[in-house]
Amino acid sequence: MTAVRGQGSPVVQLATGRLRGRQEEGIAVFRGVPYAAPPVAELRWRAARPHPGWNGTRDATSYGPSAPQMFTEGGDPVLGGHGSPPFDDDCLTLNVWTPAPDEARRPVLVWIHGGGFVSGSGSLPVYSGETFARDGDLVVVTLNYRLGPLGYLSFDDEEGTPDQPSNLWLTDQLAALRWVHENIDRFGGDPANVTVAGQSGGAVSTAALAGHPEARQLLRRVILQSPPFGLYAPTRAEYRERVDAYLRCAGVADVGELRRLPWERLVGAAGGLFAHTARWGHWPTPFLPVRDGVTLDRHPAQTLLEDAAADIDVLIGWTREEANFAFALDPAYAAATREQVLGRIALGFGEAAAPDVYAAYTCSRPGAGPAEVLMDLITDELFRVPSLRLAEARAELGRPVWAYQFDFPAPAYGGRLGAAHCLELPFVFDNFERWGHAPLVAGIEPTVGAGLARSMHQAWIAFARTGDPNHTDLPRWDRYRTGARTTMRFDSVTLPVDDLAGHARRLHGRRLPARE
The missing domain is CATH 3.40.50.1820 (Alpha/Beta hydrolase fold, catalytic domain)
Structure with a gap:
């Protein structure tokens, strides 16, 4: 025993x-x-x-x-x-x-x-x-x-151990x-x-x-x-x-x-x-x-x-506005100028391409100012595009991978956080009662939150049990493949979307070669 x-x-x-x-x-x-x-x-x-x-x-x-x-x-x-x-x-x-x-x-x-x-x-x-x-x-x-x-x-210490x-x-x-x-x-x-x-x-x-x-x-x-x-x-x-x-x-x-x-x-x-x-x-x-x-x-x-x-079976995803978590409430970044953001873009794309990249971001989010462009850029650089590249590479190898994007926006702070980094966590764990201390989740309408939490929580359970996130309360979620690029969009209405982040994938295909 x-x-x-x-x-x-x-x-x-x-x-x-x-x-x-x-x-x-x-x-x-x-x-x-x-x-x-x-x-x-x-x-x-x-x-x-x-x-x-x-x-x-x-x-x-x-x-x-x-x-x-x-x-x-x-x-x-x-x-x-x-x-x-x-x-x-x-x-x-x-x-x-x-x-x-x-x-x-x-x-x-x-x-x-x-x-x-x-x-x-x-x-x-x-x-x-x-x-x-x-x-x-x-x-x-x-x-x-x-x-x-x-x-x-x-x-390096006194033992000088090489490994x-x-x-x-x-x-x-x-x-x-x-x-x-x-x-x-x-x-x-x-x-x-x-x-x-x-x-x-x-x-x-x-x-x-x-x-x-x-x-x-x-x-x-x-x-x-x-x-x-x-x-x-x-x-x-x-x-x-x-x-x-x-x-x-x-x-x-x-x-x-x-x-x-x-x-x-x-x-x-x-x-x-x-x-x-x-x-x-x-x-x-x-x-x-x-x-x-x-x-x-x-x-x-x-x-x-x-x-x-x-x-290994892989489930990978990101939130739509990851970088808002770190930057949206910072007054210094809220006051960012176009020139500052162009300089930041130039680090990855070069000075000649920076104005076109800036324009592409304003087209993808009408009404976006310099701060919003900067946050979208950081989201793409740090989270969305590298995750897409991994999904693309595994799909090309014929290896199992499912992709998602979490789009549900936080109403807190007048909506400035959007679908920020960490916002998917209470939905994945389906435990909103434990998040009362977090301003991030304040104001989420209970019935909408409960439905989305059920969809994500059960998908994670299904994947942990079988290696496939599909379940009866979720629209069909196909593997990410280079032909279809199915990405599950988790929001108040959850649906699979073909090439949901294609704009970012194509835009960042123009980046300068990375160090690695």
Whole structure:
């Protein structure tokens, strides 16, 4: 027996020790389960290592601490916050929701949160797996992993190890996926039927896992929500400048000094790196995935086109106005001039083409001013066009891929946010009651929101169960193919559209060659 009952609570025996969870409205929940050794002291800035286990029965009814990150009391004007205390270095835990810890071998959904590589937590109520477990008969796993300087920087240290990975965050996620493979059957899950899903930075993580030689054997399909594949993935040598800049921001000379600092000092120094790397008209991303030749050989998007990863089922999509999330409420960007935006366009298209590209954007959105053109440009560069290119490339290879665009606009702030980055999340999880703190969802009409949430939530469930997102309450959703380019348009009326983002695809075909 791998699961027993104890004092009315579900109990599961793992190789590392026994866990006692909690029964919540028919769902068994196990929180704060360690999946790797605490990355503290000498293990700080080292790859994730196996957890040594524990004696007796471990209480698994409370979330573990979230990864250290910046935190502002009162949150932000869009999400209302994306991480909350407690925070701690010892953060490598995961959470499991299951209809029952039995031998049913249910499909497994692993969720990787986003947050620009600097924020977020698998312990946030908005990412609770209960709706997927209950509505889809799935076993759901969410996880915490190292963020910001603790997860996205690495240092040459006294050992001089040549294969020290740069992407410590990826070693965490790989350790969690390995834990799922080895243990999820004890929670009623099927380790041979695992879907990994992620949004924003979490979608980049998901793609990186799909291309990792070990991880690709541990998952069957992926869901990529708003992946910022337009970000450049530097080499270790190219990233060195940021590592050195961070050391200066922290006021130390080497990693030995950093290991002696409290995490609060480390997170505080990240603010200096934000300032150091900021560029007008670009999404702020001081920390990036690195092509280190150890954990990541190529850009994460490329990993889904090569070797065994090409056979993984892929669902990919974006929101219509992704960049509004970061720019629409900023007065400095609202006051952007045509000349400023032309200069930003010229970075990708060249000065000669910039006026024509500007005109093309104003034609695609009548009445658009410089700020709207800029936001559409950033949306295309960072999210929509790179996602389209991945869908196109997989379609040309004959590999399975489904594409969507989320078009439903947020009424908040007089509609200025539009269909912004992150807005699809409460619809995918179908848990609006957990989003009351987020201004982003304020004013959404309940009946419209419920219908759209049902369509998306059930599509994600169907895909996790079978590799096909179609279900009875959704119009027929065909795979993306170069001949038809079917893209599901999720809105108050949801319909498949042929080549929905064709304007952006054709326009950005004129861009200057990229660095990579």
